[in-house]
Amino acid sequence: MVRHEIEKAIQHALEGMGAGDIAFVVERPGSMEHGDYATNAALAAAKVLKKNPREVAAELQNALGTIEGIEKTEIAGAGFINFWLSNEALADVVRAAHEEGWGTNELYIGKKVLVEYTSPNLFKPLHIGNLVGNIVGESVARLFEASGADVKRLNYPSDIGLTIAKGVWGLQNGNLNAEDIAQLGKAYVAGNEAYESGEAKEKIEEINRALYAGSNAEWSALREKGIATSLKHLHALLARLGTQGFDKEFFESESGPLGARIVRGEVGKVFEESEGAVVYKGEHTRVFLNSQGLPTYEAKEVGLFQLKSEAYPSFDISITVTGKEQTDFFRIVFDALRKLFPGKTDGKDLLHIPTSFLKLTTGKMSSRLGNVITGESLLAEVTEVARNREDVAVGALKYTVLKQGSGKDISFDPEKSLSLEGDSGPYVQYALVRTRSLLRQSAEAKIVEKEFSNIELPRLMLHFPDAVARAAGELEPHHVVTYLTELAAAFNSWYAQERLIVDGEVSDAALFFVQAIEHTLAKGLDVLGIPTPQEM
């Protein structure tokens, strides 16, 4: 890596100038006019040396000597030093893009990372929020993998509780088939209505208690059947979204009782009793066991953590992806977990990734679908706009979710996200498709040995691994999205001006170059979990 060579040279030069311990960065400059890399080292050193920054820059520039791969350096602005790669170094970038490990880094090498995401309510259709969590979680998992980590994908479905009881009531009352996903959905809706209206509130609560206790064979059987149907359907839908199978699924029916037992054993130590409930007093008080002695969401997290650390005792980082409204909740729960399991949490990272709300902006869609927008109906709607291409629809959806930093709400307009013009998943997919189309057609052309040179695109490709590394380090996939859009735009612009295949002949060097772009776009999309179509 040329960047490391630059860093080494600067460090060495600074030591010679008596400023060896200052912090500096070598980064991508804001504009390509400022070279391929820039450093603020002289600005930082000037402060320590109490000298004029531009003088320090000149001194530093002289002290750098020759750096492999660097053709030119220049002092600019307040005292930046800009670096330009040599043509040979840029050719190396194109070559590197053909290698297996292109775009990977070693940020998390040797680390075991647990990523829990999606976490649906079984019996209920996958909700838009679940969809967002799935998209973010999958990309984060892939970013960790690209950074050398051993990733375990985890799912934590809710398989017991009021939702399930409503569904079981609906199944029984309507005599519906628990093995049919459509009928299962109807059963939940019916149960929910009956509960809300008061028509069967007591009955459903009775079912709920019986399911927890396992005291009614018929109800329990309906529950089991419904769960199996629901899970199967869930896995099929997630596969369509490009989620690789989960390594493990933990269920609330396991985590609840386990968590309750652990919490009960720690009353008077980590937890205390208050108004008949068992609470944890952290930043503020949270209830872990309610006054009936039943585990709340909090205690279930305790059980879940126990299950996770039994399955993967040597994990280094444990991540939970959920809606951002749970941020505060997780802060306190993680705090409690550290007190509860010091041996299992010391030196480990427990992280929560908050996901944004997806706000649909078209009236058309919400009116057609009503208030409840399921992940599946959204996907169907977007697919229709995407000329019936589900892979393009998935790309549009995922791009929209991943293109911005976490914490902000996402406005999603199915029309605009699939607009024929830029800044969308299909835009990047389209650029990729063009490279692939070029490569296909080149296969039928005569390959000739001919010079080919393009500086612009290799200068951009140079920064691909850094974009992935930064996204992985910050847990912010949008850095990759931004980068890919820029690369796709640069490629499209080049493509509009240049012809590759002329009179049935194509230059071997040009072909090699297009392959490099194809690899970069494809690997970038892949790390986001966005489909990489052959044609559109």
Add this chain to the structure above:
RNA sequence: GCUCCUGUGGUGAAAUGGAUAUCACGGCUGGCUUCGAACCAGCUGUUCCAGGUUCGAGUCCUGGCGGGAGCACCA
């Protein structure tokens, strides 16, 4: 009320304390006998306000104002 998040062109976003704040949409203008027009080329800004820290602030700090979320037995 307390706590956390957030405020950037008409709209949606980007910018690890750095250089002339970068893209996209919409709008206007032009481009398909051409390797794919889901594309390309061109035209349009008080970073909410006021102070402060810094060689340098959209970014950090303080105080306002606006938006969102969370604050005891739901998940």
